[in-house]
Amino acid sequence: MLQIKDQLQYEVRIPSRPRRIVSVVPSQTELLFHLGLDEEVVGITKFCIRPEKWFRSKTRVGGTKTLDLEKIHALQPDLVLANKEENQQEQITALQAAFPVWTSDIQTLDAALQMITAVGEITERAEKAQALRNTIREAFDNLRITLPRTDLHAAYFIWRNPWMAAGGDTFIHHMLSLCGFTNVLGGTPRYPEAPLEKLPVIFEAVPAEKQLILLSSEPYPFKEKHIAEIQAVLPNAQVRLVDGEMFSWYGSRLLKAPGYFKALLQGIQ
CATH class of the missing domain: 3.40.50.1980 (Nitrogenase molybdenum iron protein domain)
Incomplete structure (x- = not known):
């Protein structure tokens, strides 16, 4: 036991x-x-x-x-x-x-790696779990070293009607920070409502060229048609559809996240 x-x-x-x-x-x-x-x-x-x-x-x-x-x-x-x-x-x-x-x-990458280690220990897969942990850690360390400098301020939306985004007390917030983004809702807890009409106020201190909106594929399946709704209130912001699994899944999916983030940043830059 x-x-x-x-x-x-x-x-x-x-x-x-x-x-x-x-x-x-x-x-x-x-x-x-x-x-x-x-x-x-x-x-x-x-x-x-x-x-x-x-x-x-x-x-x-x-x-x-x-x-x-x-x-x-x-x-x-x-x-x-x-x-x-x-x-x-x-x-x-x-x-x-x-x-x-x-x-x-x-809520953080470190906590995710601790979970992977613990699950490996519990299931008698400790060696394989440790190898996975090491590979993920190395990939994120390399991402940090090669990360292009950016002053982008981002809002990461997870839901529509009501519009809701990731706040500061979330794993998504930590992933945004690892990408070099500043979460404009980082001072709010969990998943606050962020009505579109309030976005100009939320971003009022951010230069237009530094405004970024990320629309996640889950739990709400945002599509291309939703980009226009954002641009109607923030016409100069960059708006991107993103793979929600890369920002919110904290198991072995983390193997793919650094490569995805690097490609995303290159596309935005």
Whole structure:
């Protein structure tokens, strides 16, 4: 029996080698696949789209915030992998009463790397997890060294009607900073509403050539047609559609993020 603290500092007692894992976080599901835990993972959410073969074959246990607790109980997991932000506390508390639940809390790259190490230790994939961690760290270190200088101020939108963006207390905010962007909503908590009519005020101290709007592919699927809505109120801002997984998935997807960020910056420059 392994006794280990999760990222909320709760002590979790887990079988020495979990054989029935339910993952209720898409980016952590992809990490489990990367670590080679195909047989061990028995349940995922309807948003765990990677890998596609798991999405097609594994039992789906509802959405990240609308878990089907009966389905999870039927799977009899010996480990549930959750996340503070992506899952509802009430549902996680209910699961903790019946199963070992290890919960991540990730707002920075360092916290993501700590999660990867911990999951590797828990699942007896420590060596592979450490190699993944080292590769990701090296890639982000190289990004920092080669990053072009930029004074761009960005708003990163995640939703429309109401328009909502990433605030300072988020993993997305940290990814923006690693790209060299200043988050214009960095002084706000979590995911504030940012109505389009207020954008000129939000950006009033930022020169037009330094204004950047990023429209994420998830959770709201922004498209080209939405760019015009932004430019109607900020006509001189640069507006880009971006891959939300690169900014918000904190598992093995981080392998691809530095290359994506570098290409994005080159396109903006």
